[in-house]
Amino acid sequence: MTSDDEIEVRLARQRVGAPRAGLRGEILARAAQARPRPRPWFAYAVAATIALALAVGQIADRVQSRRIAALMGPAWSAAVAARPGDRDDIGMPALLRRQAELDIMLGGSEWPNGGVGG
């Protein structure tokens, strides 16, 4: 027997331990607690739809407000900016804005710069 073999034999004579008996059960119990839960796809879909609708609404609102501001001209915007109170994102009082929107829908205007379709 060579010395390498002797070392191998001495090593092989040793018993290497195994994990303790209860470990399997513990792992399975912990795995049962930590089991990945099915993802609530439906809730995600509803939340995403709502978020998208809000974003689209906000974008449309901005476009509309800018359109009105462009139609009214810089004097209108400056006058609006000087007024305190309920304002939208371009500084237009909400009540006036609604009035302007209505006016655009009706196709005519009494506004200072001639309005839409006038």
Next chain:
Amino acid sequence: MDLVRHLAQSAETSEGDWLRRLAQGDLSALGSLYDRHGRVVYRVALAIVGSQADAEDVVSTVFLRLARRGRRAARIRDVRRFLVVAARNEATSTLRSRRRRREAMERARRFEPAAHGPEAEADREALERAMAALPREQREVVTLKVYEGMTFAEIGRLVGASPNTAASRYRYAIEKLREMLSDDQR
């Protein structure tokens, strides 16, 4: 030879089934995988961390990680390799954090106490010390070769080295053990 191939194939098939079942949330499949691979995962971890308690923690972490993969578990091709690689990584990080915390190393006990007499016990202790002095990679190869009966090709695949590298690590390890043990006897 055909029988060996057949047995190897059927083992792979059942592992594939277990992984698919595990992916569907069947934890009894995790138990089957533990029964087949728990010991090798433990031994690889023990070869690195040198403490039974830490090695068991590594085993828990590795199998829980497998369970938490959920549906992705079905995509694992070689589960033994997955587990051994995970065990090596986890054991290495355990070792690193233990060093960082400067925790006292529990006295390494890789081998079970010898049942027959003080001479066998002295031999066990000498081997224990010699094994502890080996570099981690060599200790790992010795464990997989001697106690798991793996070929160098299998070991190389598991530890991410070529069969030749695995073989030379083993050769160097045996050589070093021989030197250390002969020094011990003087």
